[in-house]
Amino acid sequence: MEAQITTTATAPRFQEFWRVFRRNYMGLVGFIMLVVAIFVALFAPALSPYDPSSTLNVTTSDIYNPPSAAHWLGTDDAGQDVLTNFIFGARVSLTIGFFAAFISLVIGGVLGIIAGFYGGRTEELIMRFTDIMLVIPDLPLMMVVIALTKPSIFNIILVIGLLYWTTTARMVRSQTLAVKSRKFVLRARAIGSGKRHIIRRHILPLVLPILVVQAVLVVSSAVLAESTLSFLGLGDPTALSWGQMLNYAFGRGAMSTGAWWALVVPGFGIVWVVLGLTLLGQGLEQVLNPRLDTHHLMPGRPVVRNEANEDAEKPTGKSPLLEVRNLSIHYINEGSPPARAVENISFNLREGELIGLVGESGCGKTTLMLSLLRLLPSAGQIVNGRVIFNGRDLTALTEDELNSVRWSGISIVFQGAMNALNPVRTVGEQIAEAIIKHLPDFPRESLSARVVELLDLVGIAADHKDHFPHQYSGGMRQRAMIAMALACNPQVIIADEPTTALDVMIQAQILELLDKLRKKLGLAIVFVTHDLGVVAEMCDKVLVMYGGVTAEYADVDVIYNNPKHPYTQELLKAFPDLTKPKKKLSSIPGYPPRLDALPAGCRFAPRCPAAFNRCHTEQPSLHKLGDGHIASCHLVEASK
């Protein structure tokens, strides 16, 4: 019964693995190279033109003959065919490599699992020993041991196997540690399964993938080690491995006779096998342990603007400080349709105004904020709309022009300020850096005073200026981030959930601080949050987002007293109202939609208590409900 379950579970897993692996060129090339090498080794007698053991008819005139029709790769110091020896050499090199790797994997695997699983003294002892073995240089040690024993294939395999287990032991141990604390292992221990059973049934299957990658790398090290030992004259004189061929050629005059073939050919074999194994190992690693090779400095995708879609209506009266008009952002994934992360968002922001951007996590708030300064990850693309700041369209600027707007015009307070500050530079340096960049005329001698002033503004004492971020508490880091955002006197600050992950008291302090600064410095703030309480207290306007689109956009009073969109209504029900303490709080069942699987109609329809047929088929448009109040809901249209 149990066996049946495992087979049905592993077959698709292997197919899945193969499907991904097939597209990993590095791994595939390595795999093919290895298969070729093994094939050559297995069918050596059939492939080689001569019999390697035969010395018949060899005369001195056969020594170091250049490549010819009879000897495609020439002859060696004993007058033998290099190609034949090369093909048979694959057998020796691969055999030693595989057997030595096997021994070292068994030792490393067993020690690693024991250390990781049993912990305590055992682990301490094993890992300390591993550390020592890791430091002792392996080649000199191997040389000493083989010099003191007899250089035979058996001894070489043994020595390599006994010395190359250290990295395996370390990796297996850390993997075992990770697996050990997983739920199903804890459960198995709780119901009293034996330790051996747990190791065999639960830990080994999850350690195995790492062991496979490790095996590939250890085989390549072993092949290299064998060839090195042989080259240094410590190989088995009766087994002609590639390293041994090189040893003979180098030691017996191939260099002075100019017999390059005797030197090049065996080395080519070693490089082939080692490179194949390395590529295979890298490929396997990438497949089993995928990591995105993207980073923040990759060039962004060009902004596309669909003019036909653009709202023809021009804003009336004085233009606002920041105007976001019909902004849409897609995430582009090769091979699948783009994820429509943000669609058709518009809002305005005037001097000194505070707009709240509300929605559950994953509804595109952060994407929207990053796109304002074009800081999207490389997969993100602005596919429509404009961001107009002080009359300039930020989506049309070059990267250099944008750099002058960033921070001096609009700055950002990132969420989770721990990683937003560079851990190896002092907080003061990081604040001063922004000033130096944007205010080049700022007198250097008063720079330090300015940093102290900024820190003082957010309530951080001057002596913390030269401290590193890890010496700050969470709340202090967030405040330092705000001080940094204020450094160049920006007109707009984007605060992206600046209070998440902080305790309630600190949250209140930070919010109070932002509100105070807004009044004092006349800042306009875009405040991203999922906390409606904060919005009620501070904001002038609210934009409620759901699944990347506008649900409702209005003044804060309207949102609270006359919400039109069912999502806003549900959000308000989930938020405690102090005037009605007896009212029951409710939460919205379900989750926001996944961006790669958006519903056909209204994005909120699957969770909406008021949804009807039309909601599931047709996306509602943005309906204007008088003075700056916008809601996207079919019900609104019906009631209009």
Place this chain on the structure above:
Amino acid sequence: MKRWRYLSGKISWALFTILFVIVLNFFLFRILPGDPARAGVRDPRLTRENIEAIRVRYGLDKPIINCFESLNPVKIGSCVVNPLDTQFFIYIGNLLQGDMMISFHTNRPVTEILSERLWNTVILIGAGQILAIIVGVLFGMFSAWKARTSLDYASLTISLVAWSIPTFWLGVILLFWGSNNGMPIAGMSTPGMSSYPLLTQWGDIARHMFLPTLTYTIVYMGEYMLIMRSSLLDVLSEDYILTAKAKGLSIFQILKDHAIKNAMLPLVTIIAINLGFTVGGVIQIETVFSWPGLGMTTVEALNRRDFPVLQGAFLLIAVAVILSNLLADLAYSYLDPRVKTE
């Protein structure tokens, strides 16, 4: 305070490891087959008296350690001998005085031979290591910055190929090329150079160094490139890089002020750990180019079964690697503020 505990922990661990290596080095040569004296002087004409004389000269007539007369074959001896009159403690005592016996082959003190050769190896490793780090780090930075473009894939491929080439073979190929192009093919200097002015002598050494250093650089730059690439990729996807970008810093400024130092920190440790493997590479390079350093000394001692020299060279190499690891730990604690101030 915490920093002191960190440092003293590291230092005492290094001392313990050195002690382990000394003990290992002593017993390895006594457990594995072959009486050192007989293996060293394999001459059938030697009489029993001669061999005995050699055994006395090298102290091999004394018990190995209390309770053990010899370890191969195992012969239990008296436990009530003066420990200071056993081979093990005589060996330790001599080591403390810098005495590592006398070479079987040249009759010179091993310490003298090794200290002559040590500097030649240090020069070679120093030059090669610096070049490999510079080239590898630059390539790695470039590759990470241009991640997932064809330039990245090209330099990745070059690095993996360089990484897969056996050091000795690359040396042989370069030597073959060099010998056909008028490069010096062996040793550190041309014989008879000592009568020339100092500058000419140095130029001559530099010419001899070129190929060994080139071999070293090619072999190790691939590895540094791969490490730097992945380290920098990690750093460049950190939040603080996004902050720096939002601050309006140019790509050059971000790399210079926020990315490279952070990415280099793990490299410091890795370079030091690598020194252990580096020694293996140097042994091969010195053998191929007849560079008179520790590696060549080791291989020569091996071929002549000159065990005192082999034993001494192994100990010296191991201790050097342990000390450089210690140095890296200390450097790291100094460079990374997270360790320094905790």
